[in-house]
Amino acid sequence: GESVGLHLPTLSVQEGDNSIINCAYSNSASDYFIWYKQESGKGPQFIIDIRSNMDKRQGQRVTVLLNKTVKHLSLQIAATQPGDSAVYFCAETLTGRRALTFGSGTRLQVQP
Amino acid sequence: DSGVTQTPKHLITATGQRVTLRCSPRSGDLSVYWYQQSLDQGLQFLIQYYNGEERAKGNILERFSAQQFPDLHSELNLSSLELGDSALYFCASSVEGVERTPGNTIYFGEGSWLTVV
Numbered sequence: 001g002e003s004v005g006l007h008l009p010t011l012s013v014q015e016g017d018n019s020i021i022n023c024a025y026s027n028s029a030s031d032y033f034i035w036y037k038q039e040s041g042k043g044p045q046f047i048i049d050i051r052s053n054m055d056k057r058q059g060q061r062v063t064v065l066l067n068k069t070v071k072h073l074s075l076q077i078a079a080t081q082p083g084d085s086a087v088y089f090c091a092e093t094l095t096g097r098r099a100l101t102f103g104s105g106t107r108l109q110v111q112p
Numbered sequence: 113d114s115g116v117t118q119t120p121k122h123l124i125t126a127t128g129q130r131v132t133l134r135c136s137p138r139s140g141d142l143s144v145y146w147y148q149q150s151l152d153q154g155l156q157f158l159i160q161y162y163n164g165e166e167r168a169k170g171n172i173l174e175r176f177s178a179q180q181f182p183d184l185h186s187e188l189n190l191s192s193l194e195l196g197d198s199a200l201y202f203c204a205s206s207v208e209g210v211e212r213t214p215g216n217t218i219y220f221g222e223g224s225w226l227t228v229v
Contacts, residue, residue, distance in 0.1 A: 021119035043220030
């Protein structure tokens with residue numbers, strides 16, 4: 001099943017549009033953040049990461065923005081494709097202190 | 113394929129029973145993590161091992177235990193199972209603990225589906 005059928009907020013976008021997925025993290029001391037993608041029946045897959053000394057980082061079709069003031073992280077996906085349909089999780093950690101803590105996730109549905 | 117192998121993929125067992133989930137990390141990875149993904153809790157960190165030693169503990173119940181062996185594979189033991197333990201259990205690995213070396217990517221396995229009836 002899809003991510004064990006979690007009751008998640010859902011973002012529905014049209015194919016070709018840009019998607020923005022948001023995440024509020026809990027620990028103001030966290031200094032490293034990662035976005036993961038989880039497709040149906042699979043484990044989370046690393047997408048992109050960012051350290052707290054940056055506020056923006058770009059990958060291939062994806063951009064992560066970090067706003068430490070309000071403890072907010074976002075993932076922007078350009079030209080969203082049907083293959084982007086999945087559940088997206090943000091994760092945070094504090095260097096030297098603790099393992100990754102995951103957010104609750106957002107389901108992205110791409111309409112053809 | 114992430115290179116992290118988990119067995120079994122699916123498991124159905126009765127309440128009160130005990131099961132063992134197995135994980136083989138990616139070649140060269142010393143750190144192993146266990147996560148539980150259930151309907152209402154999302155991905156919950158259970159425990160982390162590094163080179164055979166426990167490094168960090170999360171929301172792991174006393175009925176659960178884990179270990180990492182000299183060959184670096186890990187096992188998660190779940191005992192006195194309850195209906196609420198039904199979940200997807202993920203193992204992940206990284207070269208070093210990501211909390212020690214940011215940018216050290218964690219790779220997840222495909223998970224073990226546990227159903228307690």
